[in-house]
Amino acid sequence: MSLDDITLSLHARIRADIEGAILSGTLRPGDRIPFEHELMARYGCARMTVNKALSGLVEAGLLERRRRAGTFVSRPQIHMAALAIPDIQAEVTGRGQIYRLELLSRDVLPAASVDPERMRPPRGAKVLSLTCRHLADGVPFAVEERLISLKAVPEAAMADFTTVAPGSWLLAHVPWTEAEHRITAAAAGRLAGALDVDEGTACLILDRRTWRGDQPITHVRQVFPGAGFDLVARFTGAGGAG
Amino acid sequence: MSLDDITLSLHARIRADIEGAILSGTLRPGDRIPFEHELMARYGCARMTVNKALSGLVEAGLLERRRRAGTFVSRPQIHMAALAIPDIQAEVTGRGQIYRLELLSRDVLPAASVDPERMRPPRGAKVLSLTCRHLADGVPFAVEERLISLKAVPEAAMADFTTVAPGSWLLAHVPWTEAEHRITAAAAGRLAGALDVDEGTACLILDRRTWRGDQPITHVRQVFPGAGFDLVARFTGAGGAG
DNA sequence: GCCTGTTTTATGTCTATACATAATTTATGT
DNA sequence: ACATAAATTATGTATAGACATAAAACAGGC
Numbered sequence: 072m073s074l075d076d077i078t079l080s081l082h083a084r085i086r087a088d089i090e091g092a093i094l095s096g097t098l099r100p101g102d103r104i105p106f107e108h109e110l111m112a113r114y115g116c117a118r119m120t121v122n123k124a125l126s127g128l129v130e131a132g133l134l135e136r137r138r139r140a141g142t143f144v145s146r147p148q149i150h151m152a153a154l155a156i157p158d159i160q161a162e163v164t165g166r167g168q169i170y171r172l173e174l175l176s177r178d179v180l181p182a183a184s185v186d187p188e189r190m191r192p193p194r195g196a197k198v199l200s201l202t203c204r205h206l207a208d209g210v211p212f213a214v215e216e217r218l219i220s221l222k223a224v225p226e227a228a229m230a231d232f233t234t235v236a237p238g239s240w241l242l243a244h245v246p247w248t249e250a251e252h253r254i255t256a257a258a259a260g261r262l263a264g265a266l267d268v269d270e271g272t273a274c275l276i277l278d279r280r281t282w283r284g285d286q287p288i289t290h291v292r293q294v295f296p297g298a299g300f301d302l303v304a305r306f307t308g309a310g311g312a313g
Numbered sequence: 314m315s316l317d318d319i320t321l322s323l324h325a326r327i328r329a330d331i332e333g334a335i336l337s338g339t340l341r342p343g344d345r346i347p348f349e350h351e352l353m354a355r356y357g358c359a360r361m362t363v364n365k366a367l368s369g370l371v372e373a374g375l376l377e378r379r380r381r382a383g384t385f386v387s388r389p390q391i392h393m394a395a396l397a398i399p400d401i402q403a404e405v406t407g408r409g410q411i412y413r414l415e416l417l418s419r420d421v422l423p424a425a426s427v428d429p430e431r432m433r434p435p436r437g438a439k440v441l442s443l444t445c446r447h448l449a450d451g452v453p454f455a456v457e458e459r460l461i462s463l464k465a466v467p468e469a470a471m472a473d474f475t476t477v478a479p480g481s482w483l484l485a486h487v488p489w490t491e492a493e494h495r496i497t498a499a500a501a502g503r504l505a506g507a508l509d510v511d512e513g514t515a516c517l518i519l520d521r522r523t524w525r526g527d528q529p530i531t532h533v534r535q536v537f538p539g540a541g542f543d544l545v546a547r548f549t550g551a552g553g554a555g
Numbered sequence: 556g557c558c559t560g561t562t563t564t565a566t567g568t569c570t571a572t573a574c575a576t577a578a579t580t581t582a583t584g585t
Numbered sequence: 586a587c588a589t590a591a592a593t594t595a596t597g598t599a600t601a602g603a604c605a606t607a608a609a610a611c612a613g614g615c
Contacts, residue, residue, distance in 0.1 A: 080568060106595065117570045119361075122596085123368075130372045138596050139578040246341055256498035256517040256537075273515035275498040297498040297515070322598060348565065359600045364566085380566050381608040 081116055085124035093133055093144055103141045104134070158239050159205045159213055159293070168207040174233045175202040175214075175265065179221070189218055190280070190290045196222035201237055204265055214265045217291040224288060238291065245288055253278040259296070266296050273297040323358055327366035335375055335386055345383045346376070400481050401447050401455055401535070410449040416475045417444040417456075417507065421463070431460055432522070432532045438464035443479055446507055456507045459533040466530060480533065487530055495520040501538070510538050 079087060092098040105113070110121045125142055128134040136142045163170040178200045182192040185200075192198050199219040205212045217237050219227045224245050232240065255276045263270040275295045281288045321329060334340040347355070352363045367384055370376040378384045405412040420442045424434040427442075434440050441461040447454045459479050461469045466487050474482065497518045505512040517537045523530045 082568075108595080117572095118596095119571090120569060122598095123365075123568090125596095126365075127368075127372055130369055136596065137578080138576070139580095139594055141595070254496060254517065256515040258513075258515050271500075271513050273498040273500045275496065275517075295498075297500075324598075350565080359602095360566095361601085362599060364568095365598090367566095378566065379608075380606070381564055381610095383565065 082124040171206040173204040249282040415446040
């Protein structure tokens with residue numbers, strides 16, 4: 072037990088001890104950890120206290136429990152990395168740069184004319200189609216082409232997207248239940264002009280789709296010029312060092 | 314309460330009810346959920362049972378609790394997407410294609426000659442440098458350039474990387490405690506030949522670094538030709554639909 | 556108004572106990 | 586030997602109570 076643990080509650084301390092042993096490699100995937108009654112004796116507490124600590128670690132995916140057999144350190148097969156994809160405005164501001172938004176186009180389309188690859192709005196629905204440019208310190212940072220289902224988000228028809236980025240607006244107004252991200256690389260192509268780069272420049276493309284139940288909410292394709300923008304994810308956890 | 318809940322334990326049912334209300338949008342970010350004593354009365358159970366259900370949802374990030382104020386639906390500021398970055402061999406095999414590995418080069422370098430941008434091995438350590446090509450049905454799928462610290466993983470010096478991909482081998486043998494992923498787009502450049510594409514072709518570049526404590530384990534740069542490879546993440550959760 | 560304590564209240568943590576359940580081990584009958 | 590039943594055991598779930606603690610609400614004094 073380390074000195075700075077004195078402020079932690081007992082169950083948090085039990086949890087931290089086991090988590091530490093897993094993260095340091097003392098406990099390895101597949102290892103059995105002490106039985107609840109052993110931990111109970113070691114920490115001099117009730118079983119519920121131990122149980123709460125272990126339940127938290129199960130929830131976090133670090134432990135697995137098998138009745139009659141005991142509690143084991145998880146063996147993470149597929150490695151899940153947490154990748155933060157924040158709002159572009161927040162990203163730019165967070166870098167200490169000045170954010171500016173430009174609305175390049177705004178149209179309301181009938182559902183039938185929407186590319187079903189991008190969104191499948193319900194029959195008869197109207198869809199708001201937006202093209203925006205995000206600038207950081209005056210330099211093009213990303214261009215986005217977005218569809219918003221006005222059936223799912225009727226308020227979007229009234230929103231002023233010349234000052235608030237559609238992404239930020241939706242983030243604050245509309246909850247989703249399902250989402251899909253797709254990350255690809257491609258040449259800048261027809262958006263090269265808006266990004267101030269050459270047509271052949273390699274760009275990072277982020278497709279994001281969200282739903283609420285069965286109903287599509289939005290689809291956005293954000294194009295970042297290859298240089299200057301990375302998606303970075305740093306995290307702590309346990310797994311095989313692939 | 315739905316009919317298929319009859320098999321769930323009470324705390325799981327409370328949890329499912331609240332989770333459902335959040336995911337369906339009935340409960341929105343920032344909303345207060347009923348107090349523990351109210352849920353206790355509603356479900357006719359002890360407070361610990363309610364508490365366990367809510368604790369799980371806090372752990373999962375769906376709820377936030379404030380003493381004296383109550384329990385609230387979380388307002389996810391930064392949107393975290395779970396992105397699965399599995400082992401390439403598993404990825405190819407999972408697509409129903411035949412995986413083949415080619416080891417293009419293998420060298421042991423002194424720490425001093427390693428680009429510190431890629432890895433900062435401890436003084437005097439030796440580093441294994443590998444270049445591999447991954448093929449799916451005979452077609453180049455990715456090329457990787459990898460460094461492995463032999464100080465951290467001495468067994469790697471003996472491993473046969475002509476049959477097992479270094480990523481798969483490390484995944485199975487070495488636990489990490491910290492990792493960093495970086496995703497960029499760039500032109501194929503000098504690796505174009507190995508990928509059978511044109512030099513200017515846009516490629517997706519995945520940099521992955523892992524540590525165990527302070528000690529670096531591996532750095533790998535995997536280059537995927539833009540066409541044919543996407544990183545896709547599909548998930549369920551709750552948040553603003555940005 | 557503004558800055559204090561004081562009270563209230565919802566969550567935080569913990570106990571000691573009870574019975575349920577699933578899986579393993581041991582015993583038993585044929 | 587083998588299938589079957591019984592005992593064992595670790596986790597799963599739940600209870601009813603207790604005291605701690607942080608934050609909001611309220612009061613009183615300046």
